[in-house]
Amino acid sequence: MVDTIVFDIETQNFFTDSGVGRDNFxxxxxxxxxxxxYLEDRYHVFEEQEMxxxxxxxxxxxxxxxxxxxxxxxxxxxxxxRRLNTGVPRPNLWEMERVDLLEEIELATGHRxxxxxxxxxxLGATKTHHGSEAGAxxxxxxxxxxKEYCLNDVKLTKxxxxxxxxxxxxxxxxxxxxxxxxxxxxxxxxxxxxLAS
Numbered sequence: 001m002v003d004t005i006v007f008d009i010e011t012q013n014f015f016t017d018s019g020v021g022r023d024n025f026x027x028x029x030x031x032x033x034x035x036x037x038y039l040e041d042r043y044h045v046f047e048e049q050e051m052x053x054x055x056x057x058x059x060x061x062x063x064x065x066x067x068x069x070x071x072x073x074x075x076x077x078x079x080x081x082r083r084l085n086t087g088v089p090r091p092n093l094w095e096m097e098r099v100d101l102l103e104e105i106e107l108a109t110g111h112r113x114x115x116x117x118x119x120x121x122x123l124g125a126t127k128t129h130h131g132s133e134a135g136a137x138x139x140x141x142x143x144x145x146x147k148e149y150c151l152n153d154v155k156l157t158k159x160x161x162x163x164x165x166x167x168x169x170x171x172x173x174x175x176x177x178x179x180x181x182x183x184x185x186x187x188x189x190x191x192x193x194x195l196a197s
Contacts, residue, residue, distance in 0.1 A: 002062040003039035010134040025075040031138040034150040059089035063097035
């Protein structure tokens with residue numbers, strides 16, 4: 001069977017850091033990647049030196065799921081996978097089926113939303129840290145806290161994706177009404193590999 005992978009990356013640095021620059025994905029350094037495999041029903045966490053193991057996980061997937069992954073996560077990972085040693089799978093993430101939940105919402109509404117606000121509206125849960133804190137956690141050597149933060153983001157993204165694929169809509173905070181929500185409907189997505197009967 002083929003797999004569906006939900007994932008998120010955190011980086012040691014960002015575009016605004018010295019020596020990086022706007023959209024210079026090749027200069028970004030991964031700190032951790034968290035992933036969930038539907039086929040294994042298991043969460044994984046990888047550090048920068050374990051990208052070969054991450055590539056092997058992705059090599060068995062047909063669909064990948066993330067939040068703003070097309071703008072950030074995939075370009076960064078693509079640079080890493082291209083540099084892997086011969087003999088290690090080098091999956092082309094752009095050629096896989098991709099469900100970027102943020103892009104799905106943008107296409108449906110014309111607006112962006114944070115993962116924190118979307119999770120709060122649909123799951124009653126939220127992020128444990130802000131994305132801007134990931135670099136500081138790495139710099140301070142708080143790797144376990146960083147891994148838990150990244151894992152939590154994957155869990156939120158997976159739970160949102162499960163709603164997306166089963167009920168075919170997500171709730172989005174209504175900009176016009178304080179405390180209100182709007183139902184954002186999606187076309188019925190294809191069955192999820194590893195879950196299809």
